[in-house]
Amino acid sequence: MDQPAGARIVSEDGRRLAVTLGAVARGDASAMADLYTRTSAKLFGICLHILGSEAEAEETLQETYVLVWRKAAAFDAGKASAIAWLAVLARNKSIDRLRRRGPAAADLDAADRIPDGRPSALDLIEQEQEGRRLAACLEGLEERAGRSIRSAFLEGAAYPELAEREGVPLGTMKSWIRRGLLRLRECLER
């Protein structure tokens, strides 16, 4: 069965999580505990992956759930999946903290965490359906644009660092990314 462009498939698990998040928005403490039980491993994995430090990942996870408690009312089940919303919150908090550490530290950690020979993130995300679509669309971009978009999202690399990695001027990297974003959007909305 073809899904209309832009439609999301919501699993039963996803639906139940959205309901739980709705209860958290109404100040339901037991829903908050339930949410933590069901999502903390995924979110902690994200914090740990980005920060590489248990101690920092723990603090960041704490900040993330406090934010969830305060901002749960902003979650719109019609616009996003609950787990994606939560995962992005954890990612944003982690990237913020990574940047507060300082640029040199971020570079070293990034290099350590992505050794050669391991499957790339692109290989792994193909396992999930939405991941497969994103992977396919990223593949369709100019290679350096796709790679840079992925690095920006997963490692928090900003324009100057991306330009340096690829050995191009800042202006060139900016046009690659901007063109890449438009093509990505067009591909995903097909």
Place this chain on the structure above:
Amino acid sequence: MSDDLDILAGEYALGLLEGEARDAAERRLAADPDFADRVARWSGRFSPMLEAIEPAPPPPALWPRIEAAIAESSQASASFETSAGGNVHQLRRRIAMWRGYSVAATALAASLALFLAIRPDTAPAPVSPPAAAPLVAMMSAEGSAARLVATFDPDRRSLVIIPASGLDHVPGRGHQLWLIPADGKPRSMGMVEPGAPRRMAVPPAMLDEMEAEVTLALSVEPAGGSPTGLPTGPVVATGKLHRT
């Protein structure tokens, strides 16, 4: 042009904007719902990249810290909303509900998080439709250091035991778990190892007994269990199963 706006939203969602550009985007995010929508759509488009990351259970000690931080956050927002003329009664009730729940929530979250991670040894396949809610017992005893959390998982018809602390390993001795229903006759659930969470299948005949207010007890017995089929040694922890 909406393309330019969409690009800006995408750059913001990726974290590529810095300094003044970033500050301006943040102000826009707060003031312009259309821009906020665009940023949210981009986050949704990128989020599958996070699917690939390996999950990692956080340390159990983290949850109580998060609860405390949240309770503090509720209090802080309560005083703010009170002074702004908010509904004081509702907010106070909310904080009280949080505090009242936190002990049970700690045990429940810790035990559930662990049982989700434990590989079942002999648990039968779930029967559909799933039956009642899980039951939890916090087990301890006066004068004993033993602390356990037992969770009855009705879907998988098993009892998950988390020995949180205080079970010494004594050569030649073991800890045996008993279920004591309304008729007062202890039924053996098996042996519990110090330090190792276990999932124990509940025999079909005992499933009917697994209900709220039933007592679980842990006694010290010879290594292979009581030879008599009833507890012979000291009871080091007990607790009643409660609905969650």
